[in-house]
Amino acid sequence: MSVNASIRQLESSVLVDDVRNALLETGLSADALVIEITETALMRDTKLTVACLRRLKELGVRLAIDDFGTGYSSLAYLRQFPVDELKIDRGFVVAMLESSEALALTQALVKLGHTLGLKTVAEGIEQAEQLDGLRLNQCEGGQGFLFSRPSAPEAVEAFLKDWTTAPIPQRAAGL
Numbered sequence: 001m002s003v004n005a006s007i008r009q010l011e012s013s014v015l016v017d018d019v020r021n022a023l024l025e026t027g028l029s030a031d032a033l034v035i036e037i038t039e040t041a042l043m044r045d046t047k048l049t050v051a052c053l054r055r056l057k058e059l060g061v062r063l064a065i066d067d068f069g070t071g072y073s074s075l076a077y078l079r080q081f082p083v084d085e086l087k088i089d090r091g092f093v094v095a096m097l098e099s100s101e102a103l104a105l106t107q108a109l110v111k112l113g114h115t116l117g118l119k120t121v122a123e124g125i126e127q128a129e130q131l132d133g134l135r136l137n138q139c140e141g142g143q144g145f146l147f148s149r150p151s152a153p154e155a156v157e158a159f160l161k162d163w164t165t166a167p168i169p170q171r172a173a174g175l
Helices: 007-011 015-026 039-044 046-059 090-095 100-115 128-136 153-162
Strands: 002-005 034-038 062-068 085-088 119-122
Touching: 007 039, 007 046, 015 046, 034 039, 034 046, 039 046, 039 062, 046 062, 085 100, 090 100, 090 119, 090 128, 100 119, 100 128
Parallel strands: 002 034, 034 062, 062 085, 085 119
Antiparallel strands: none
């Protein structure tokens, strides 16, 4: 399960307690939870953010940089954040079929993630050709309309029941 955290939540002193309490109340395993933070939020107050992320990691949750490549972060800072996943912004994925430059950037982002020991997840996959290109470049995960459109809560349960037997690209699983 992935949950987005806002800048305000990262700067709040209660985020870690809220996550801890949610894990206790739901019984969800900490390693099954991914907290997603945008690149911009990470860079707002790096000292405060790193301290908060370390406390979240102590709970056992996974951390992801969301919309990577769209913010203004320095690659030097990237190494300081205790994150597990790099979520490549959909803008790169959409453009990768349109130009060789966009494809090269997407490939570079996947390689960067691998070099840093991070799982790479592509956002905004809408076409089978995008999925094929991402697989070819060893991107480990993906999300987008190719897998599923937003659904009502009652439809999600049925969808999740069937996801392991559905053929890709209908399956909402990793790449």
